[in-house]
Amino acid sequence: MADKISAENLLNNLMDTFAEKRKPVSFFEGESSNSLHSQFRRLFGRQKPVHHLLGGGKSADVLLWRDKKISASVLTSATSVWVLFEWLNYHLLTLVCFALVLIMLVQFVWSNASGYSSSVPSEVPRLALPEDFFVNIAKTVGAEVNRGLRFIQDVSCGGNLKQFLVVVGSLMSAAVIGGWCNFLTVIYIGFVAAHTLPVLYERHEDEVDNFVYKILDEMQNRLSLDAGFLSRISKGKLKGKKYD
Structure with missing residues (x-):
């Protein structure tokens, strides 16, 4: 009898402990799943940080203002170039000629002043670009152009109608914007947007x-309501015709 009671007590204790351990685990699992679902409900379904999506290198650091001095200097240089070409109506050949004249004047003054001030003239610094400078630029530009062409062709041959329409709409919007302003202004707008929108989104991504999801949900609800309303109208018209 005692063995039976002890066995029953042991069985009951095991069942109670199993139930006590199971309840909080299921609760926390549900809570963690909900938190993960809310955490990963990001724009376009992304699950990686913005820095990783931008490449994760020095370019991503510049776009996200990890080093404020470098990012500010890059944006200031681009703004200066745009102001020179658009507001002051300079041309590329004019700027190149002015820069070469300035370099020649500095070298001329340096060489003559050093000859008068000392018996041994100091060596005038020479400006020389690396031989592979333009080769690297051409390789980088060519790689980016080929990647863009590959992406467009993958979209056109992939069979995804939604992605195809999005890309076509983006190209048509770029064509319309290009009709409003010249090519340099379009590049400058894209450059400024690339240096401002990612960092603003990273700071206020939640x-x-x-x-965005509230707007999408509201649009989806309205479309579903409109579809239901139109289906009722169509059914009413069909019933009326059948009755006649």
């Missing part, structure tokens, strides 16, 4: 994602 608010932006929630706002």
